[in-house]
Amino acid sequence: MLILRDPAETRNLGDVLLRRVLDDRFASLSDDEPYDPDSHGHLVVCEDDDRLEQLQDVLGFSPLENRFTGAVFGQPQFSPSFELIEDHQCCFEMVFVLSDDGFGVLVFVPKGAQLDPRLIALCERYAIRAEET
Numbered sequence: 060m061l062i063l064r065d066p067a068e069t070r071n072l073g074d075v076l077l078r079r080v081l082d083d084r085f086a087s088l089s090d091d092e093p094y095d096p097d098s099h100g101h102l103v104v105c106e107d108d109d110r111l112e113q114l115q116d117v118l119g120f121s122p123l124e125n126r127f128t129g130a131v132f133g134q135p136q137f138s139p140s141f142e143l144i145e146d147h148q149c150c151f152e153m154v155f156v157l158s159d160d161g162f163g164v165l166v167f168v169p170k171g172a173q174l175d176p177r178l179i180a181l182c183e184r185y186a187i188r189a190e191e192t
Contacts, residue, residue, distance in 0.1 A: 060113050061104040064096035076149035077104070077169060084152070084165060100163040111175040118155060118164060123177055132181050139185055146186035153182070 063069065066085040072078045081102060088099045103117055111121065120126040120140065130137040142154040142163075153166040168174065168182050 060106055060109045060117070062117065063102040063104065066094055072104075074149060074169065076147075077167065080147050080150060080152065081167065098160070098162065100157070100165065102165045102167065104167045105169065105172060105174055105178075107173045109172075109174060111178060114166065114178070118166075119157075122153065122155075122166070123181060132177060132184075139181070141185075144182055144186040145189035146182075147189045148191060151182035151186055152189070 061068075061072075063081065066082065066089075069078050069081045069085070072081070081104070084102060085094055088094055103114070105114065111123070115121045122139075122141065123132040124130070124140075125138055126140045128136070128138070132139075140155065142156050144154070145152040150170055151168040153168065154163060155166065156163040168178060
């Protein structure tokens with residue numbers, strides 16, 4: 060799992076499409092002011108064989124569980140804790156706003172990555188098509 064707190068860190072990524080999405084996101088986060096991970100949040104890129112528990116450690120809760128009600132993905136009363144999931148050509152982007160001041164974590168789930176199938180199913184179920192630039 061990669062945790063990116065600096066736009067320059069995207070240069071180390073081999074996937075050109077993913078790098079473009081991340082670069083665009085860093086740019087949009089810092090439209091009006093310089094990017095600051097302490098106020099804007101950070102980006103997380105899941106990698107092959109990352110465990111769901113690792114993502115839970117980064118977020119402070121499981122993306123498969125509603126952080127307020129405890130309902131789990133697959134249960135009829137489940138409602139997700141993310142703001143949205145965008146379906147990009149190369150990945151899914153999950154947006155979590157964690158505080159009233161707008162601090163958040165953006166989680167990128169590359170398509171084709173060997174990850175927990177429940178996480179992939181969550182992304183596929185709730186994703187909306189992103190407008191690619």
